[in-house]
Amino acid sequence: MLCQICKINEATVRYTEIINNSVTEVHLCENCAQFDEKTASEDFPLQSLFTMQDEQAETSTVTETEAAQECPSCGVAFGDIVSHGRLGCAECYTVFADKIEALIEKVHGAGQHVGKIPSAKGEGLRARSELLSYRSQLRKAIESENYEEAARLRDLIRGIEQRMVEQ
Amino acid sequence: MSGLIQIIGNDGGTWLAADGPEAGIVFSSRVRLARNLVSMLFASKAAPGEQKTVVAAVKSGVQKCPSLGQLAFIDFSRLNKREKRFLMEGYCISREMAAGDGKRAVFLSPDRELSIMINEEDHIRVQSILPGFQLREAWQRTNTVDDELGERMDFAFSDKWGFLTACPTNVGTGLRASVMVHLPGLIMTREIASAVQTVSRLRCTVRGIHGEGTDITGDFFQISNQATLGQDEEGLVGNVQRIASELVAQEKRARGVLLERHKMQVEDRVGRALGILGRARMLGLEETMSLLSALRLGVCLGLVSRYPITLINQLMIQVQPAHLELSSGREIEPGTLDGVRADVVQEALARR
Numbered sequence: 001m002l003c004q005i006c007k008i009n010e011a012t013v014r015y016t017e018i019i020n021n022s023v024t025e026v027h028l029c030e031n032c033a034q035f036d037e038k039t040a041s042e043d044f045p046l047q048s049l050f051t052m053q054d055e056q057a058e059t060s061t062v063t064e065t066e067a068a069q070e071c072p073s074c075g076v077a078f079g080d081i082v083s084h085g086r087l088g089c090a091e092c093y094t095v096f097a098d099k100i101e102a103l104i105e106k107v108h109g110a111g112q113h114v115g116k117i118p119s120a121k122g123e124g125l126r127a128r129s130e131l132l133s134y135r136s137q138l139r140k141a142i143e144s145e146n147y148e149e150a151a152r153l154r155d156l157i158r159g160i161e162q163r164m165v166e167q
Numbered sequence: 168m169s170g171l172i173q174i175i176g177n178d179g180g181t182w183l184a185a186d187g188p189e190a191g192i193v194f195s196s197r198v199r200l201a202r203n204l205v206s207m208l209f210a211s212k213a214a215p216g217e218q219k220t221v222v223a224a225v226k227s228g229v230q231k232c233p234s235l236g237q238l239a240f241i242d243f244s245r246l247n248k249r250e251k252r253f254l255m256e257g258y259c260i261s262r263e264m265a266a267g268d269g270k271r272a273v274f275l276s277p278d279r280e281l282s283i284m285i286n287e288e289d290h291i292r293v294q295s296i297l298p299g300f301q302l303r304e305a306w307q308r309t310n311t312v313d314d315e316l317g318e319r320m321d322f323a324f325s326d327k328w329g330f331l332t333a334c335p336t337n338v339g340t341g342l343r344a345s346v347m348v349h350l351p352g353l354i355m356t357r358e359i360a361s362a363v364q365t366v367s368r369l370r371c372t373v374r375g376i377h378g379e380g381t382d383i384t385g386d387f388f389q390i391s392n393q394a395t396l397g398q399d400e401e402g403l404v405g406n407v408q409r410i411a412s413e414l415v416a417q418e419k420r421a422r423g424v425l426l427e428r429h430k431m432q433v434e435d436r437v438g439r440a441l442g443i444l445g446r447a448r449m450l451g452l453e454e455t456m457s458l459l460s461a462l463r464l465g466v467c468l469g470l471v472s473r474y475p476i477t478l479i480n481q482l483m484i485q486v487q488p489a490h491l492e493l494s495s496g497r498e499i500e501p502g503t504l505d506g507v508r509a510d511v512v513q514e515a516l517a518r519r
Contacts (some may be wrong), residue, residue, distance in 0.1 A: 074208050086288070088212040090205060090323035090331045093338075100335055104328070107336050109370060110397020113329025115340040116310075119317035 008054050071095045131160055169493050171250040174239050183481050187299015190476050191467035192415050194347040194387065195258065196302040198309045198404065199294040201332045201341035203323040204318070209333040210269065210286040210400040218270035218286055224320070225285045229274055233313045238283070243271040252489035255291075258296050263287055281308065283316075288333050289341070291316065300411065300479070302346060306404045329396060339396025344404045346411040351386040351464045352421030355429070362417045363388070369406040370394040373414075386460045392412065426468055437465030446513050449505035455486050455512065474516065482515055 003011045004027050011027035027056065067079030076088030078096055093100065105111050134157050141150040187193070203209060207221055222242075229235050243251065255265035259279050264271065264287045274283040284292040292318070295308040323331040329339035337343070353359040363373045370393045390411050392403045425433050440461035444450070450458075463479045465471040484490060491507050492499050499507055 074212055076212060084211070086211055087209060087335065088335045089208045090203065090325075093325060093328055093331055104335050104338060104396065106395040108339065108394040110339075110394070112327060113325075113396060114341045115329060115342075115399040115403075118322045118324050118330070119314050 001027050066099070069096070131157060134160075169250055169253075171241065171246055171253060172493055174241060175277075175279075182280045182296060183350065183484065184299055184477055186475075186477050187297060187301050187497075189300040189415055190298065192348055192350070192418050193300040193411070194349055195296055195298055196300055196305045196344075196346050196482060197258070197294060197296040198302065198305040198342065198344045199292055199328075200309055200313050201289040201337050201343075202291040202293070202313070202320075202330055203289050203332065204291075205323045207290065207322045210288060210290060211333065213269075213286075213372070215270055221290050222270050222272050222285050225283075225291055226272065227276075228316060229283060229321045231319050232312075233240065235274070235283075235312070238274040238276050238281070241273050241275060243273070249489045249492055250485075253493050256486055256487040256489055257411060261287060261292070261294075264292075281312065283312070289337070300346065300396050300415070302344060302404055302408050302411070306400065310400070312374050336393075337395050340398075340403060342355075342395055342400050342403055343391055344407040345389050345391035346407060347387055348391050348411060348414055348418070349387055349460065349463060350414065350418050350421075351460055352418045352425055354386050355416060355433070356421045356424055358417070358421060362414065362421075366410045366413045370408060371410050373410070385463075388414075389449075413451055422464075422468060431469065433464065434470055436461045437468075437470050440465070441471070445516060447509050450486070450509040450512060451505050452508070455508060456483065459483055459486070478515060482512065485511055485515070489504055490493065 001011045062082055065081070067077060069078045070076065070086055071092045072095065073091035074088035076092065078099065081087055081092070081096070087096075087100075101111060112116065134153050138150055138153040138157065143149070143154060180427060187196075204221060204224060207213065207224075208217055210218065210221070213221065226240060227236065229240075241254075246254075251260070251265040254260045254273070254275075255262055257279060259275055259282050260273055262286070264273070264284050267287070269286055271284070271286045273285065274281075275341075276282070280296055282294045282296075284294070293309050293312050295305040296311075297305045297308075325331060332338050332341050350359060350362075353362050359375075363375075366373065372391055372393050374389045374391075383425040391405055392407050395403065398406075439460040444455070444458050444462065459479055459482055462471065462474070463476065466474055466476055468481060485494070486508050488504060492503060494511075495507060
């Protein structure tokens, strides 16, 4: 059985990948296995996802103009991103947002981060979500005429707002 | 003696000396987090100068963390190909880390349970690995390290996409949780395909790994999450935990069936493995892994009592090529590696 990538060498590496009920057997030669991202890293390769995006179409979904678009921050062209499966910098996420959005949705089945936030950056984000929470608690406290609690919350809110202004 | 061995020693790390919960079926549990520094290009796009800056920045950040004082710093420009492979064989670094070039480094704990890779695909990859089924524990350790690092470094992050990674397939939590399991029972009862298909959901993958000399072979599978965005970390870890538990239960059942109805066949396979491992003068890697897999099954089924499972787990790593070459402390003549492997195996088995 010939290697599925180079189609020259005999395939000596094979693995079975089963993702959400679809089974694929992959056969590679020793050389290509070293560079194949599935065996090279545990991560799911990006290139195949760009083609997976539009299984019905016979041509690639990335037009020439799209491929030429560059990120102003790192200079990487979108075409490069598709072929190497990697972005150049954090800015790329903003620059190519619309194209990446569909891809992210496909891989993760979601488009919004709900996990932890970084300890350092947390300050601003945490403050904002705390504010939202305290404000709604304040409303409830006032409605239920629990004025002591309301006062406590009001002071907390003032404290956070003050800190945010100072930053 | 190799410079690397001088830093980290020769024993394969003490993490494999313990066996951990469900040791009979679960080889290891691993959790890694991917992070990048703000305003720096991602590793593969950065010029060497910038890569060096990242290494220096992360190095300084790690060295400021009080709980990370024990970690050894290994500069990859000082390592040869064999030494990098050695680290990969021992699960200290990923294959990508060993294969790639550029300015890279890794911080490694003495027991090898914690590693912080610098300039793998992302600037920082924190990894905890533990023997047996200890996925939550591995997550907690990685999380703690990430918190400490996060207080001292600025990670690229957006409200919408979470932690920004070089590859969008890692974006969000940047978390990959994986469990490596040994499923000879399901393979011998020919139920492996259906067992795996039943449990393959929750956006997790189950990978069987075969192949000559590229990785662990012999009835081992790796379960890991595919999605990293849309659920929180505990949820993602929980998914892998759940699926691994189900497979463990299936494997136990299959092994029971083997003992009940096919004992002769199992004993034969184990017996042959013992015979060849104990007497062969040359052992190829693929064959050795397959034999060790049979021996491991024999030990777990109680058919072989001489060897603890930890011995076999450690052997699985010690028979890998870079381990053989570096442990022997001398240059190995091409073509004699299989002979060295046979010696190493027999020495380990005879010690009992």
